[in-house]
Amino acid sequence: MTDAPQYGFDTLQIHAGARPDPATGARQTPIYQTTAYVFRDADHAAALFNLQEVGYIYSRLTNPTVSALQERVAALEGGIGAVGCSSGHAAQIMALFPLMQPGSNIVVSTRLYGGTVTQFSHTIKRFGWSATFVDFDDPAAIVAAADENTKAVFCESIANPGGYITDIPAVAKAAGEIGVPLIVDNTSATPYLCRPFEQGAHIVVHSTTKYLSGNGTSMGGMVVDSGKFDWSASNKFPSLSQPEPAYHGLKFHETFGPMAYVFHGIAIGLRDLGMTMAPMNAFQTLLGIETLSLRMERHVQNAEKLAAWLEADPRVDYVTYAGLPSSPYAARAKALYPKGAGALFTFAVKGGYEACTKLVDAVKIFSHVANLGDTRSLIIHSASTTHRQLTPEQQEAAGAGANVVRLSIGIEDINDLIADLDQALNAATA
Incomplete structure (x- = not known):
């Protein structure tokens, strides 16, 4: 459904990303329980590894069942692409990974899930990153907490545990003043209740384990990009705007344009961090999203x-x-x-x-x-x-x-x- 944005939410939640299987005609998305994919020839393999052609190499990077889920969640959020990963916590690290360097920091809401508070207070310090916690009811405090090393602003749309409602437009304005993307965890709201991109956010993360799956069976996370942030507008994001040594000097933003962040998440993030979503979990989540x-x-x-x-x-x-x-x-x-x-x-x-x-x-x-x-x-x-x-x-x-x-x-x-x-x-x- 390449023209998916014209459809209503109820139609997208069933059809986006889902096509009859070309080999068998199966109407439901198959579970592609495979680790690797046969290349057509040596040139095809080289083109895939050089990022000159999009396709399937190894299921740590890409898998057709996971791809269907990525496309569906991106369509529901109004984004241009998504990266599936192993859990909501993995999605948070994956969301930050293309943006951060040792010494970088983020400004985050005080109203967050406890595990996220711990991850941002302690765990990310092992990467040389840090977080400053601010009451997001005061947008001026968000701006005041930022410095030249701030790379993102992070909040939850409906915060866990208290159900606090974040004023996303006001927070997005503060992030704009800083010149960094706003990342919104939309797990508790889901795109049915809230579409953060329409309120000024740039990146959305999900624990698909929760409402998207809805059945308590399957761990998963998702990072969705709006495609609207200019990664080359400043020198803040060299991983996206500057030559990438692992790909012979390729510049992700120059080469892939609005899809740069998503391609980086797959080609670098999943390749090196390995926070991969299992195809069975993707399948269960696709079923859940249908309702x-x-x-x-x-x-x-x-x-x-x-x-x-x-x-x-x-x-x-x-x-x-x-x-x-x-x-x-x-x-x-x-x-x-x-x-x-x-x-x-x-x-x-x-x-x-x-x-x-x-x-x-x-x-x-x-x-x-x-x-x-x-x-x-x-x-x-x-x-x-x-x-x-x-x-x-x-x-x-x-x-x-x-x-x-x-x-x-x-x-x-x-x-x-x-x-x-x-x-x-x-x-x-x-």
Whole structure:
């Protein structure tokens, strides 16, 4: 579907990237469970390795099943191309890899998934990179935190765990003042609820493990490029604008134009880092995406009803769902996310840490797991699990305080979900 952008979202989520198999006519995308591909001849092999021809060499780099998923996610996000990788965490490193050098830094939101906070606070230092954490409700602070070594601005569209709504247009404007790309993790919103490129972002990352797959079976990540950032406008991004020694001095941006970032992600990133998506996982995620819009509608519908019920419950201190009229982010959510504020939020339990742990032990329908975006409703006490490595101050800044429980609302019967939390709250606060 080379003319895919003319189609609606519901059509793209089924058809983008999917073509009948040329060998067999199979209508569903096959699982190409192969490591390597036969070259037509020596000249064909040389052309592929020289990046003079696009094709399949080795499944660490490219695989037809993964390619179908890359094309589908890029179409849903409105991007020009994508790179599939092994997990959402891998996608974050892959997104930064073409941009960074030793001594480079990024400016990131304080409201991020705990694992991302750890990755940016500690792990990336081993590459000689660093991150400065800023409250993204203050765009001026983003600009103030940047210096000549800043290479990107990073945030989540709907932040995990609290469901905080990022003002992407305002953050994109700040990134423009710095002269760097804005990278948005769109995992919690999905392109059904939010299309960051239309709000000024340049690069989108996903943990496809979550809502895109929706079935809790398959790890994966995706990096999507808008194709709109000028990598040669300054000397900040030599990996893209300057000669690449590993390809005989080829200049990626000069040679590939808007596709430079994507080609670099495959030809350099996957080649050298090896964060490859498995074809079986790509297949499972393709199946999941076919029902994305239907699922997201029910996720949002259930989340709105459950959040309102919790807000009115005397056993609950507060609820962070931006879809509630009482939320300080309600107007922002309505303006930027008109189809809904997602299905991820937290609520504070009266009784603090101990009551929260009793609550997660008492649920029967909700699953106590370290995941989100499943068809099943999920629950976790972030302070003792996903955000455990953070300081209490970092936990509070991320919306994962000791008295807070995170919910990922599934697509079950809403009355059953309410009844389950009701009995669990009784057990937790008795």
